[in-house]
Amino acid sequence: MTKPPLALYLAAPRGFCAGVDRAIKIVEMALRKWGAPVYVRHEIVHNKFVVDRLREQGAVFVEELEDCPDDRPVIFSAHGVPKAVPAQAQARNMIYVDATCPLVSKVHIEAERHHEAGLQIIMIGHSGHPETVGTMGQLPPGEVLLVETVEDVAKVEVRDPSKLAFVTQTTLSIDDTAGIVAALRAQFPQIIGPHKEDICYATTNRQEAVKAMAPKIDAMLVVGAPNSSNSRRLVEVASRAGCSYAQLVQRATEIDWRAIDGISSIGITAGASAPEELVDEVIATLRTRYDVTVTEVETATENVEFKVPRALREPA
Ligand code: 0JX
Ligand code: SF4
Numbered sequence: 001m002t003k004p005p006l007a008l009y010l011a012a013p014r015g016f017c018a019g020v021d022r023a024i025k026i027v028e029m030a031l032r033k034w035g036a037p038v039y040v041r042h043e044i045v046h047n048k049f050v051v052d053r054l055r056e057q058g059a060v061f062v063e064e065l066e067d068c069p070d071d072r073p074v075i076f077s078a079h080g081v082p083k084a085v086p087a088q089a090q091a092r093n094m095i096y097v098d099a100t101c102p103l104v105s106k107v108h109i110e111a112e113r114h115h116e117a118g119l120q121i122i123m124i125g126h127s128g129h130p131e132t133v134g135t136m137g138q139l140p141p142g143e144v145l146l147v148e149t150v151e152d153v154a155k156v157e158v159r160d161p162s163k164l165a166f167v168t169q170t171t172l173s174i175d176d177t178a179g180i181v182a183a184l185r186a187q188f189p190q191i192i193g194p195h196k197e198d199i200c201y202a203t204t205n206r207q208e209a210v211k212a213m214a215p216k217i218d219a220m221l222v223v224g225a226p227n228s229s230n231s232r233r234l235v236e237v238a239s240r241a242g243c244s245y246a247q248l249v250q251r252a253t254e255i256d257w258r259a260i261d262g263i264s265s266i267g268i269t270a271g272a273s274a275p276e277e278l279v280d281e282v283i284a285t286l287r288t289r290y291d292v293t294v295t296e297v298e299t300a301t302e303n304v305e306f307k308v309p310r311a312l313r314e315p316a
Contacts, residue, residue, distance in 0.1 A: 005293070007295065008267075011206070011297055012296050015223075015270040016276070018304040019104070021306075023099040024044060024050060027054050030075055039072055039075070040059050041076050042076075043227075045272075046229075070092050074089060074097075077099060077100075081100065082133060086098065108138045110194070121166065121167060122191070129169065131171070153187055165192040167194070171200070172197070173233045206271070210241065211237060212299045213238075213269075216265060219244070221247055221249050223270035225274070
């Protein structure tokens with residue numbers, strides 16, 4: 001039986017960013033240096049496949065520091081942690097390695113700098129997301145107020161409208177955030193902030209690539225996890241850019257074949273925490289049903305790399 005043709009457009013950049021690469025390396029190097037078990041507070045990155053593979057090598061994933069013994073090393077996830085977490089680890093004399101992405105740490109430092117200058121901070125982010133919890137947890141309660149939407153801006157109760165700064169989560173929608181920043185600047189003309197927002201290069205590039213592809217395709221598959229903020233944003237971007245069907249898939253088994261029945265073109269991208277093997281798996285599975293022609297749509301090149309902490313580069 002002949003297979004129907006399928007034009008497959010592959011977004012570039014897609015998948016792992018420099019922060020994820022570094023975070024995974026940190027866990028692997030910690031296991032080599034200290035042996036198993038090494039504890040990891042929260043999923044090192046939001047991907048079950050990555051977490052399961054590290055677990056097989058001896059990593060133990062927990063949600064809170066209280067769930068770790070004093071005498072084993074612990075790693076903090078790429079999303080960042082409230083200040084109290086390393087403080088508690090220190091108080092317990094634990095060995096800890098912080099895998100917070102340097103671009104998230106940069107936002108932590110920004111928040112602290114504004115606080116030292118006497119400003120109250122408004123954070124644009126998703127409530128309960130570990131990065132938001134971590135960034136807000138850099139300062140005492142009440143010093144960072146959270147807004148998630150333009151509507152929230154109208155409701156926010158600040159101490160002094162002339163003494164404000166804003167920071168953002170790194171994995172937000174570029175377009176939604178621009179709207180919230182505009183609302184903040186309109187309501188608080190003296191607010192201080194970054195030039196645009198704190199969305200990182202990887203989030204920006206992955207969203208741009210999806211925007212460029214969306215008009216060419218009947219459907220879009222985003223390889224990524226349901227708890228991955230940056231991956232979910234890619235699904236939204238595709239839909240808003242005119243792609244009539246966009247689905248988040250953790251791996252090939254989640255493809256909804258009925259929903260994509262009859263399509264002649266498809267786009268594929270992957271969130272910053274999704275391994276390339278899973279993209280390969282999705283493409284290989286599409287090939288079992290379609291005569292696939294792959295075209296890469298490259299809208300940016302990336303050459304960012306982050307060093308692992310010195311403690312891991314030195315022998316035990
Ligand atoms: O949910 P997020 O997109 O923040 O995290 P994920 O999917 O683990 O991506 C990598 C870590 C990003 C931190 O900024
Ligand atoms: Fe760092 Fe951006 Fe990757 Fe998050 S998505 S880990 S901020 S590079």
